[in-house]
Amino acid sequence: MHIVIVGDGVGRADGLQRELGQALADFGLDWDVRWVGQADAQSAMAGESPVDVLVCELDAGARRAAALLSQLRSERPEAVRILLLENGQDADALQALDSAHRLLRKPLDAGELIEAVESVIELRELLDNAELNEAIGRIGALPPPPKLYIDLTQLMRDPDTDSADVSALLSQDPVLAAKVLRLCNSAYFSAGRVVTDIRSAVTRLGLQNIQRLVLATEAFGGTGEVDGVDREAMQARALATSRLAGQLLGGPSAELAATAGLLAEVGKLLPGVRFALADGTEQNPEGPHFSEAGAYLLGLWGLPMPIVEAVAHHQQPGRMRMSGFWVAGAVHVASALVAGTPVDEAYLRSVGQIDRLPKWRSMGEQLMEAA
Incomplete structure (x- = not known):
């Protein structure tokens, strides 16, 4: 080296x-x-x-x-x-x-x-793929690391940080502040009272939800057009997948699943990647798959490896090196239910989770109805 x-x-x-x-x-x-x-x-x-x-x-x-x-x-x-x-x-x-x-x-x-x-x-x-490494390495418009997310993460490591500190940081970006208020007053989090100031919104949403919203805004918030991609619809799916994935996994790994679910589709924003279009055809059929490309980008950004691995394999969780149902499995189920695509039932049988699928479907339906 x-x-x-x-x-x-x-x-x-x-x-x-x-x-x-x-x-x-x-x-x-x-x-x-x-x-x-x-x-x-x-x-x-x-x-x-x-x-x-x-x-x-x-x-x-x-x-x-x-x-x-x-x-x-x-x-x-x-x-x-x-x-x-x-x-x-x-x-x-x-x-x-x-x-x-x-x-x-x-x-x-x-x-x-x-x-x-x-x-x-x-x-x-x-992701032992030399062609993928080189393809991502050569992308000139590689999205920069999410700066505000990094700053927020560093701020939250300080045990003395409070909602006022977080509010002051978020207020530096008016677009992001508007999105925080919009989410806070949505059916997901609304308690029947409209919130109009950032500090109250931070208190209502909680710091983990704020972190995910900031990450989603920076990851999906570019202005450039990408063929076959609706950024606003993608971000809406990302937030729903994040919320559901965290609920499916629960426990101490819920936050990993929520963040991985948020970023599962981020690779579609990279030029030249392959992904399925609504009509069943493939965009850029000769390019690297969007899930692996997205995982590679997140790894370069320094996100934790369980998140990177889950993004890489969320469409085919059976390819994971480890056995059992963990972050990638939760993100696979959540993203499929949110997008209305088939869940890999053979994988769920192999990890002993198939009996939970009806309950998970119900949770997904309730989540989408509340959106």
Whole structure:
């Protein structure tokens, strides 16, 4: 694994090199890490060892970072591209986001870097398809990581965070704030009283529902047209699938199922992917399947592997490496019931869940009636 970290102030002063070296040794990882300044970045990328991971900071300017990331995407699309940000650099980063797979904050943390790279390795073992890796790597309009969702997740890790803090963050995006209020006053959550302010909406919906809504808005909220895709209808299905999948699984894994259900169709927004149209024909029949393409994108964004695996296999849960009914099974049933497509009853028999299908159908009908 050959990693190039580009930046003139990327953390040498605080001993990050020693910290990373010790962490690699502790985990038994034989990684070749090269630290270079902006002036030496081109020669490092053109060296004898192909670059597997490029970490690039913005200190020398967003255009230069964007150019390096874009060059690597073109020359070695399967490589992992990470953008390193200071607090306050979010606006400047917009020029480079389309070419980056991950966003990490400065000062660079050795554990976070190892986790990011290891998760991509695990992703490629899950979706062992060189053509898929290259096809997704070459997409120029790859949706950027969901920034507001990442910020919200970090905010919620603070035990002192309250609804006022979350409301202040959501209020930075008027479009998202409007969607929060719309969902809060829908039949799903309405208690007969209209809510008109964001803080009350956050309290009514709860932080987990807010997280999913933010993720759905960022994942499906692009303005570009995609042939055969109705973004608004897709987002409505996503929210219904998310809610139902969480109910079907229940327990401590309900949140994983809800998030995976929310993102099950996100791959349809990537150019050139294959998916079935309403008339029974296939869009882009020679392209990678949308479920695997979507899972690959989510893995690059850094979502947990159970979510990635569930999105990859939600249409064919029997292909899962593990046995039993878990996140992928719940998302398969929920997405099929919401979309009105056949449920894989043979799979449910194989995992001992077929007797629960009538109850699940009833739950799906009730959910759709309330929508």
